[in-house]
Amino acid sequence: MAMADNRQRYMPLPDDRLSGRGQALAYPEAVLLVNPVEPDLKGEVDDKYQYSCDNKDSQVHGWICTTDQPAVGFWMVTPSNEFRSGGPVKQNLTSHVGPTTLAVFLSAHYTGEDLVPKFSAGEAWKKVFGPVFIYLNCTMDGDEPLSLWEDAKQQMIIEVQSWPYTFPASDDFPKSNQRGNVNGRLLVNDRYVSDDNIPANGAYIGLAPPGNVGSWQRECKDYQFWTKTDINGYFLINDIRPGDYNLYAWVPGFIGDYQYSAAITITPGSEIEVGDLVYEPPRNGPTLWEIGIPDRFAAEFYVPDPNPKYINKVYVNHPDRFRQYGLWERYAELYPNEDLVYTVGTSDYKKDWKIDTNKYQGTTWQIRFKLDNVDQGSSYKLRVAIASATFSELQVRINDPKANPLFSSGLIGRDNSIARHGIHGLYWLYNVDVLGKLLVQGDNTIFLTQPRSSSPF
Structure with a gap:
């Protein structure tokens, strides 16, 4: 299976997911290979969500079969995203065990109900999905099988440049x-x-x-x-x-x-x-401090190593190492006694700001910072951008962890991005007014609480 230059692997077989060969994990899509047909795959996790991809990056993916010679490639090419929902960073499935090849036009994965179309009684609606392009190729004498992937990428470029296609006869597909x-x-x-x-x-x-x-x-x-x-x-x-x-x-x-x-x-x-x-980005004054990069992804934060029992070798030492199975379980191991404390000016968000939440109980993270001067009569602004939320709530308190929340988002999110190995789902931005009288000269603490705990995700 190949879906990017650095996301390719020899895939397990459908039989490897059956009882006796595969062990079900936290949800049906994830299986630990305990006795696979190919012994080299023993101990790996198979999970279709590990091969998800943003729309903007999902133009060609597919399979190479080397059982027969010459080797044969089967590729799904999507030349345009105009008919896909949710914009360029909406994630969709690509390929998975089967071998299964997908062209996904509409999906609630990584978003939830917001991306389920809703129609009122009598509402007229139509939409053209596609066309998509299925490409077959085969090796010539002496060619390496992976040359088929390189050829498929070239064909993808041709199809993108050919869009919109001229052959559809429908009046609903303008030339x-x-x-x-x-x-x-x-x-x-x-x-x-x-x-x-x-x-x-x-x-x-x-x-x-x-x-x-x-x-x-x-x-x-x-x-x-x-x-x-x-x-x-x-x-x-x-x-x-x-x-x-x-x-x-x-x-x-x-x-x-x-x-x-x-x-x-x-x-x-x-x-x-x-x-x-x-x-003009939202501004009320100079930035006193900032944690992370405002780019809608959480990839810059600390991603823990996976449990050695749940490895997908594709993502070892990989930019997408967040796609390893079970990272949500690592938080309790990293913080067995207390939650995360981040000190502005001392902590490093690449090492000290984690991407996952605890399991089965709410969490309160602390941001500690110093102010040399405080204007008690002014209002400060705390901006919190959230890359993903699943049945969650954000509560903000200033300097008193037992006070009534200064801000609460209420229950938000159904994108299931953590369980689906995603670094982002829907983007949320909250702007919280902080009265100067709540701050002090010297040491201050912001308490960020996620109080809900219905599941490990």
């Missing part, structure tokens, strides 16, 4: 000359970082149905068109289906979401230039 284009430039205005506007390098920018700021990540009934800005913030979105849209964006390194103030209407053949767009 390229029946679509429109949008171009412009995105800049960031953060007066506490630079006096000048900053080019939004590598920002995700796209058109999605009209809605509120950030609503695109919960949109699941229509079409979305996304791209990334270049180093100078310029972008071009091609081949947009006719319709009414909002323009949305988010910039790695800057918290929050951008939404263009005006609606955009695409008509056949339209060329729309929006010029320089300026995103």
